[in-house]
Amino acid sequence: MTTYSLKLDGPNKEIKPGKLAGNKGSNPKGESFGFTNFYMLRNDQPIIPVVGEFHFSRFSYLHWEEELLKMKAGGVNVIATYIFWNYHEEEEGIFNWSENRNLRHFVDLCAKHELPLVLRIGPFCHGEVRNGGIPDWVFDKPLEIRSNDELYLFYAKRLYRQIAKQVKGSLFAEGGPVIAVQLENEYMHCGAPLDSWAYKAGVFMSSGKGGNSHLAELRRIAEEAGITPMFFTATAWGGAAVPETDTLPMLAGYAYTPWIPNQPPSGEYIYRDLHVKPSEEVNYDTLDYPVAYCEMAGGMQVSYTARPNVSAESVEAMTLVKLASGSNLLGYYMYHGGSNPVGKHGFLNEYGLPKITYDYQSPLGEFGRVGKSYDRIRSLSLFMDAFGSVLAPMGTVLPEGQSAIHPEDTESLRWCVRQKDGSGFLFLNNFQDHLELPDREGVRIELDTAQGKVAFPHAGHLTLKRDVSAVLPFNIELEGALIVSATVQPLTKLNMDGQPVLVFYAHPSLAAELVFSRTSVASVELDASQAVEEANAIVVTPQVGKEHAFTVVLTNGQKVSVLVLTREETLQTYKFRLWGEDRLVISDSRLYAKDERLVATSEGKASWSVSIAPALPEKALLASMGAVQAKREGLFQTYLIEVPAYEPALTVSKPLERSALVELDTNWPNHVSDVFLKVAYDGDVAAAYLDNQLLTDHIHYGEAWPIGLKQFKDDLEHKQLHLSITPLRKGTVHTFVNQALVERFEGVEIAVFHAIEPIPYYTVALYQAFN
Incomplete structure (x- = not known):
C-alpha cells in the first residue's frame, strides 16, 4: 500500500x-x-x-x-x-x-x-x-x-x-x-x-x-x-x-x-x-x-x-x-x-x-x-x-512534483485538490493519451486540512483502474449534511416532495463509502446499505443502484435522501425541468425535453425503459406511440416502452468490390424518426452520392461510417445511394516525371465493404395525462 x-x-x-x-x-x-x-x-x-x-x-x-x-x-x-x-x-x-x-x-x-x-x-x-x-x-x-x-x-x-x-x-x-x-x-x-x-x-x-x-x-x-x-x-x-x-x-x-x-x-x-x-x-x-x-x-x-x-x-x-x-x-x-x-x-x-x-x-x-x-x-x-x-471559488493545490510529471511517466499517481477553508474536492486521473497507464492498487490519500484530517478511503486503501478519472468531496456541507469524505462522485441534487436529494455515483473500481460528520448528522435510516458509527463520524457503505436510497437525519431533525447510482446508470442520467419541477431521468434511450414532453429516441432497439424521479402517479404519463408499462423502483417510476419493431428493407448491389449501390425503403412508420446506415469498410476514403451529388464523405480512421438519412428521406425514394471507396494502398509507389507525372504501384489495394446495416431510430414522446 x-x-x-x-x-x-x-x-x-x-x-x-x-x-x-x-x-x-x-x-x-x-x-x-x-x-x-x-x-x-x-x-x-x-x-x-x-x-x-x-x-x-x-x-x-x-x-x-x-x-x-x-x-x-x-x-x-x-x-x-x-x-x-x-x-x-x-x-x-x-x-x-x-x-x-x-x-x-x-x-x-x-x-x-x-x-x-x-x-x-x-x-x-x-x-x-x-x-x-x-x-x-x-x-x-x-x-x-x-x-x-x-x-x-x-x-x-x-x-x-x-x-x-x-x-x-x-x-x-x-x-x-x-x-x-x-x-x-x-x-x-x-x-x-x-x-x-x-x-x-x-x-x-x-x-x-x-x-x-x-x-x-x-x-x-x-x-x-x-x-x-x-x-x-x-x-x-x-x-x-x-x-x-x-x-x-x-x-x-x-x-x-x-x-x-x-x-x-x-x-x-x-x-x-x-x-x-x-x-x-x-x-x-x-x-x-x-x-x-x-x-x-x-x-x-x-x-x-x-x-x-x-x-x-x-x-x-x-x-x-x-x-x-x-x-x-x-x-x-x-x-x-x-x-x-x-x-x-x-x-x-x-x-x-x-x-x-x-x-x-x-x-x-x-x-x-x-x-x-x-x-x-x-x-x-x-x-x-x-x-x-x-467549486468555482476553490483554488488549486498541487502535491509536490505534480506539474512536473512527464506525460510518458506511467508510475506516478496523478492527483490534486481544489479547496477553500479546508473543504474541497480531490481529483484523480489515470488516463493518458497514446499510452496505457496501469491499474493503481493499494492507494491511500491523506489530507491534513483546516477542518481536520481526512483520508480516501476512510480506512484501508483503494484501487484506481486504468482510464478512470474521478472527483471526490471532502469536508463539504451539502444540504446541511457535512461529508467528511466520500469515494463516490457527486453528480447532482434536487428536491422530491420537499426533501433534498443528493445524487452520487460509484466508479466500478472504487469501493463506495460516504463519511458523515456527527456534528451535522444524527443518524442514518438504511435499507440495504450498511453504516458504522464512530465517535465523530458515521461511515456508510451504500447499496448502489437507482432502486436503493437511504436517508440522513440531520441534528436539527431535517432529513436528506442520498442516492448512489452505478456508473452505467450515471451515463444514462439526465436532469430536466418537467411537469412543474426538476426531475432526474435515467434511460437507455436518448432524451431531450420540449414543450412539456420528454422525447426518447432508441437507437435500434424497439423496447427501452425511462425511469423518472420524483415519480408521477402510475398513469400520469401517456406515450405518443407504443405500449407502456409502469413499475416503481425506489424513488423512481420506471416506464417500459415498446413499439412495433421495424426492419428497413435494404437492397445492396456491388458492381465493383469498392462500390455499393444501396436502395432503402423510405416508407418509415411514424415512430421511426431516422434511419442511419452503419457502413463497416476497409479502405482509404469513402464517399456517398445521390443523383451524382456528393452527400457526405469519410476518411477511414478505424471506426464504422455512420450516415443519417432523415434529411435525404424524400430524395432517396426509389433511388440508389452510391457508396464508393478509394482503395488503401499497401506497397510501393514509384513516381517519375516524363513530361507528365507517371505513377506505378506495386502491392495490394484494399477497398472492401464488410457490412452495410440500416439502424432505425425509434422516437416516442411521454407527456402528462389530463383528465
Whole structure:
C-alpha cells in the first residue's frame, strides 16, 4: 500500500474584481452575468459554464431546434458558433442568410430555449473552412488581410454591418441570447491554408499584423455597426494578441493534434495551476482573468494525413484535469459536428480534410449522431451545474512534483485538490493519451486540512483502474449534511416532495463509502446499505443502484435522501425541468425535453425503459406511440416502452468490390424518426452520392461510417445511394516525371465493404395525462 499525503495549510484563492469586473449586465427579466478575476457570475452567484460549439451553417436548419435541445440535455448551457464569411458572401456583394445560413433563425432558437450565445464573427475564423472563412474574391483585391489595411477594413465593416442587421435586438441587455462576441481568431498566432492559392499545398495565409491595434479597429467598427455585447472574447493561446480591456482571454486544449507529426503523449492530462501558469505562452496577466477554455477537444477532425481516434475516456479525463487545474469555464470544440455546405463554385473545405463531413468525432456529430463522450460530458456538466457555485471559488493545490510529471511517466499517481477553508474536492486521473497507464492498487490519500484530517478511503486503501478519472468531496456541507469524505462522485441534487436529494455515483473500481460528520448528522435510516458509527463520524457503505436510497437525519431533525447510482446508470442520467419541477431521468434511450414532453429516441432497439424521479402517479404519463408499462423502483417510476419493431428493407448491389449501390425503403412508420446506415469498410476514403451529388464523405480512421438519412428521406425514394471507396494502398509507389507525372504501384489495394446495416431510430414522446 502506498500513502500519499498533502497538508492544506496555504491561504484561500484570492478573489478580487479583476480586469472584467466592469463587464456585467442584466436583461429585462433581471437576470445578470458578471465576473471576478477567477470565475463568472450568474445572478451574482459563481458558476462554471459549459460551452458547446455548434456551427449552424454546417447543419440542416430544419433540425437546429432538436440539436440545440440535445445539447441542452447534454449539459451545455452556453452555445458558441462561427459565422464563416465565405459561407455568406461567397460572391462579392451577394450575401446569403437563408436556410442553413439563416443566422437570425439560429439566434432566435437559442433565445427560445434560454441558451446564451457567443458569436465568433471573424473576418478570419479558420474552423477548417476554405481560406479560414475569407472568401476567394478577397484575395484578388489589392489589400493585406488581417491588418488595418483600409480596403480590408472596408470589407470587414460591410460584413459586420450585415451580421449586426441579422442579430439586431438579440443582445443580452435587449432580452436576447448574445452575451459575447469573438473578433478574429488566433490572431498573431497562426493562419489557415491559403486554398485559393491552388498551386501548391502547404501555403498558409498571414497570421496577422498589427497586434492589438487591429483588434481595436475591428472592435470599433463592430460597435459602430451595433455589435455591443457584454464582453468580447479572444483566443489567447500561443502568444496571440489579447486586448487589455473588456475581453475574456480563452484557451485551448487538444491531445490529438494532427498538426504535430508523430505526436508523443500529450501534457493535457497533467495537473497544473493554470490560473498562475498556463500550459503555454500567453500575452496577459493570468491572475486578472478567470481560466476559460473555448476550445477543449470534444473530439478531433480527421485529415487525410492524420487520423486520430479520440476516445470518450480522453474527453472525460481532460475535462476533469482542466477543472482540477483551475479552469472555471469549459468550452468544447467541437461539441456538435456537421457537414460543410457545397459552394457555388466548388467545395468549401480546407485542403487535406473531407470535402463534406465535419463530424469531428464530437459528442454530437454529423446528422445528429450521438457519441460516447456525450454521456461522459453530461455527467460532469450535471456536477458543475449543481455544485459549481461551491467549486468555482476553490483554488488549486498541487502535491509536490505534480506539474512536473512527464506525460510518458506511467508510475506516478496523478492527483490534486481544489479547496477553500479546508473543504474541497480531490481529483484523480489515470488516463493518458497514446499510452496505457496501469491499474493503481493499494492507494491511500491523506489530507491534513483546516477542518481536520481526512483520508480516501476512510480506512484501508483503494484501487484506481486504468482510464478512470474521478472527483471526490471532502469536508463539504451539502444540504446541511457535512461529508467528511466520500469515494463516490457527486453528480447532482434536487428536491422530491420537499426533501433534498443528493445524487452520487460509484466508479466500478472504487469501493463506495460516504463519511458523515456527527456534528451535522444524527443518524442514518438504511435499507440495504450498511453504516458504522464512530465517535465523530458515521461511515456508510451504500447499496448502489437507482432502486436503493437511504436517508440522513440531520441534528436539527431535517432529513436528506442520498442516492448512489452505478456508473452505467450515471451515463444514462439526465436532469430536466418537467411537469412543474426538476426531475432526474435515467434511460437507455436518448432524451431531450420540449414543450412539456420528454422525447426518447432508441437507437435500434424497439423496447427501452425511462425511469423518472420524483415519480408521477402510475398513469400520469401517456406515450405518443407504443405500449407502456409502469413499475416503481425506489424513488423512481420506471416506464417500459415498446413499439412495433421495424426492419428497413435494404437492397445492396456491388458492381465493383469498392462500390455499393444501396436502395432503402423510405416508407418509415411514424415512430421511426431516422434511419442511419452503419457502413463497416476497409479502405482509404469513402464517399456517398445521390443523383451524382456528393452527400457526405469519410476518411477511414478505424471506426464504422455512420450516415443519417432523415434529411435525404424524400430524395432517396426509389433511388440508389452510391457508396464508393478509394482503395488503401499497401506497397510501393514509384513516381517519375516524363513530361507528365507517371505513377506505378506495386502491392495490394484494399477497398472492401464488410457490412452495410440500416439502424432505425425509434422516437416516442411521454407527456402528462389530463383528465
